[in-house]
Amino acid sequence: MAARKRVAVVGVGTMGSQAAWRLAARGAEVVGFDRFAPGHDRGAAGGETRIFRSAHFEDSRYVPLLRHADGLWRRLQEETGRELRRLTGCLLMGPTEHHQMATVLQSIAEHDLDHEVIDAEALAKRFPQYRIEDGDAAVLDRHAGFLRPELTVLSAARRAEELGAKIHRYTPVREIAPSGDGVVISTDAGSERFDAAVVTVGPWVNDLLPDLPWEVDVRRVVSAWFVPVGDTWAGEERPAFIRTAPVHCYGLPSPDGVTVKMGLSRQLHRPVADPNSLDRTVQPEELDVFTELLRRHLPGLLPDPVRLSVFMEGYTESSRPLVGPLPGAENAILLAGFSGHGFKLSPAMGDIAADLALDGHTDQPIEFMTTLGRTAA
Known part of the structure; x- marks a missing residue:
């Protein structure tokens, strides 16, 4: 029987709450970190309502992902x-x-x-x-x-906790560093090693990852x-x-x-x-x-x-999100820069993050996005 993977989720908001839910549902040991608390209104997941739609203005290749999100x-x-x-x-x-x-x-x-x-x-x-x-x-x-964005983030995070996840609220992550075949997450309280990390910090991506080759x-x-x-x-x-x-x-x-x-x-x-x-x-x-x-x-x-x-x-220059392993840190999976399109896709993207963190690849059709490393089977 394979060992149970320990996965950190850095930023438990729009994408991170969904990733925590999907990871916990698949048996991972999940530890979340958020600079505030799930459901806060300081990022993008606020405003009472967001649109869900099946048709897509920007690229018809989003539609299969929207169908996956629909079921989730x-x-x-x-x-x-x-x-x-x-x-x-x-x-x-x-x-x-x-x-x-x-x-x-x-x-x-x-x-x-x-x-x-x-x-x-x-x-x-x-x-x-x-x-x-x-x-x-x-x-x-x-x-x-x-x-309902605030309720969704709160509900996904609570469901992840019901499935065994632990979430550290009001705990900003200061550094994410590769360590052998894992990653080390550092906060003001100290450092902790994980098998993998999902990085979903939204507007704070440039602060946490200043050397990222793609500007958000x-x-x-x-x-x-x-x-x-x-x-x-x-x-x-x-x-x-x-x-x-x-x-x-x-x-x-x-x-x-x-x-x-x-x-x-x-x-x-x-x-x-x-x-x-x-x-x-x-x-x-x-x-x-x-x-x-x-x-x-x-x-x-x-x-x-x-x-x-x-x-x-x-936002990214292409309006397509950044998805996949961080350069130089293959066990740290980044989801960033959804350019206003992300909330309706968030359960599917959380599931994709779980694929990448646990299996190293996903069968979902994300090749048209700005993929950062090996993401397809």
Whole structure:
């Protein structure tokens, strides 16, 4: 019988909580380390809701991973007894000639996804809260909806602990160093050796791994919540939505039906020089882009937000995540730079991290990502 592997999970957030769950479910001895505690709002896993969708704007090769994630979302809900995801659909809107609309239609056709193309006249009747323009297309991704980020991270971490994992809260890791056929994790309390480590520190990746040959661009993300003028958002169908152009934005009706959350794309986020001193105050001029978006595309929302929150996300130059063994430390598996796409994929990526940490390879199709070492069988 093979010896039980000891695996450290450094950063128990979006990816780390899922990796801890999948590793513990497969019998590993799991020890997690987090500079705060699972479910905190200082990284990317905040804001009450995130979008889950089956169709993909960026690359149709994500779809098999989304299907793998879909099954694991169902499993995590069953194991925890919590509603972590609700399928309400997601409207994908934008100019027909825009490359992202072409990619999403390609992913739908290639993978036979459940969808509906809605013309402008039908959209105006069925979803009067949206205003589309001449030349726009609208596609309803039916197997889509919203996820609860804070509850998900908490639930995955607690499930990992129920399966035997140990999580050190408020314990930042200072160094990860290779040691023979393992790794040494150093904190302010001392050093400990493990057979492998999964490194999922989100916006702190550049701090912890300053010699990483791939730069992760950390950005400050603003989310804003708006109140509807009337009852146009109160219909039976309340899908999430994404608009590709002229300004890329997304939104989700809140679970309680009172507000609509909105967010923006990478280009409109400010760089973060130091993730330890994030400016969490939103200045009035930062709201101008939201005001214009509401005027042009969402006139049924009052223009002044009732709530604002600031988070961080890590982006790569290619918008594809960094996945695989760290250079010079084959037993340390990095997951970083998901460029705003990661939360819906997180159970699948946690499972992939478990594959790489325990078996040294994965059968999941991740070759199109920025893979850092041997990752395929």
